[in-house]
Amino acid sequence: MFVKKYQNEDSIIWNEFVSLAKNSHFFFLRKYMDYHSSRFIDHSLMIYDDKNSLIALLPANISGNQLISHQGLTFGGLLIKASAKQNEILSVFKALQDYLSANKLTSLTYKRMPYIYHEMPCDEDLYALFRVNAKLIRRDVSSTIKLEKQIKYSKGRKWIVKKASESGMIYQESTDINSFWSNLTAVLQRVHGVNPVHTVDEIKYLHETFPKNIKFYTATLNNEEVSGAVIFEVGNTVHTQYLFNSELGRQVGALDGLIDYLVKNTYADRAYFDFGISNEDQGRVLNEGLISQKEGFGARAVVHDFYEIYPGCE
Structure with missing residues (x-):
């Protein structure tokens, strides 16, 4: 695996990969990410396999000596190639740990994408987080209606x-x-x-x-x-x-x-209607009045998880 820091000249390749990823989202496209580029020091990563094929992207920024996936976005995590297999994503995470070590970065804060935004099964990163001993540091709760089976x-x-x-x-x-x-x-x-x-x-x-x-x-x-x-x-x-x-x-x-x-x-023909989170204090306080209103429409919990990954954990 090879990890490359994103540069402006990579924008076409980046955007094409985003559009084909199995967990694609329009706010990972560079025209969305870059509208607030003055507020963050972008340090997004492109991960290539041993055949020099792009296998994953990590939208991210630098804050001090920490890498964060990305503070300007609600969630982030890896954007994964549809054909990628579990062992390959394990290798991606090990490559990310090596990248942290080589660049003297103390940690990577990984804001995982909720499953309701996955176009197909996409939990390879969740298993890899377990394997590299990533630490769950925050959990927000969003409220979502499953429209075909609405409460x-x-x-x-x-x-x-x-x-x-x-x-x-x-x-x-x-x-x-x-x-x-x-x-x-x-x-x-x-x-x-x-x-x-x-x-x-x-x-x-x-x-x-x-x-x-x-x-x-x-x-x-x-x-x-x-x-x-x-x-x-x-x-x-x-x-x-x-x-x-x-x-x-x-x-x-x-x-x-x-x-x-x-x-x-x-939006009756869609799968999910998501209201967003009802948390304060890094997820440790639940705004009960706010979530009660959402639950009154039949929405139920979908979590947003934040993990901390450290160099050389395994």
């Missing part, structure tokens, strides 16, 4: 969805990103005292670059935008990247109605 809504969710339906709410895809982002920012500031992770210019760039993957949906009442959802679409899985509900939206159940619309209409 019924709770009574409270049913009541709120019915309330929204009777209010005359209109649900639709939005193209007015400026208005959407202004409303989202106002709600996040009022409720949490924070701004969206993406600026309006960043999200507009990403939407223009990935129009098939990033969508904006709104709930409007009397021509007023009262709730919204930013959806990331990846194969058979959709993820709610941002959600907001104005004061009026809360009164009429707009967000619940919008989620119901997305689940039962827009």
Whole structure:
């Protein structure tokens, strides 16, 4: 195995591999990864087998003397060639350990991709993590609906969805990103005292670059935008990247109605509808109110695991 640090001239090869990987995701493409390149020191890796064939990619950045898979992304881990076998991935992890040693890096933080984003069985890295004595350092819990076997809504969710339906709410895809982002920012500031992770210019760039993957949906009442959802679409899985509900939206159940619309209409033919995590303090605190709302729609737990890999563990 040979480990090569990614360079800009590798972008075509990188992107082609991402599109063919059995755990592909659009935010591993370089146009997504590089939009916030000024915030991170990219140190992504390309792993080749003994026949000089690219077998895996590791999106990553450097922080101090640590390698992290990648702080600008929700999750990461290895992107794996569909034909790769278990022994080959064991060799990949041993090569990564050697790379850490050769470059005087103390560890690799490995943010494993949840299985709902796998296009086919893809647990070779999970077994390899065990074999190199990787340490589980964090576990977040996301809430996901399996759409073909959806658990019924709770009574409270049913009541709120019915309330929204009777209010005359209109649900639709939005193209007015400026208005959407202004409303989202106002709600996040009022409720949490924070701004969206993406600026309006960043999200507009990403939407223009990935129009098939990033969508904006709104709930409007009397021509007023009262709730919204930013959806990331990846194969058979959709993820709610941002959600907001104005004061009026809360009164009429707009967000619940919008989620119901997305689940039962827009994305009824997909496999998974993922709400994201409900954790604080590196996974050790569960926001029970937040996860209860998601579980009210029939969502159940899918974990996001973080491992620490050290040089020469085995």
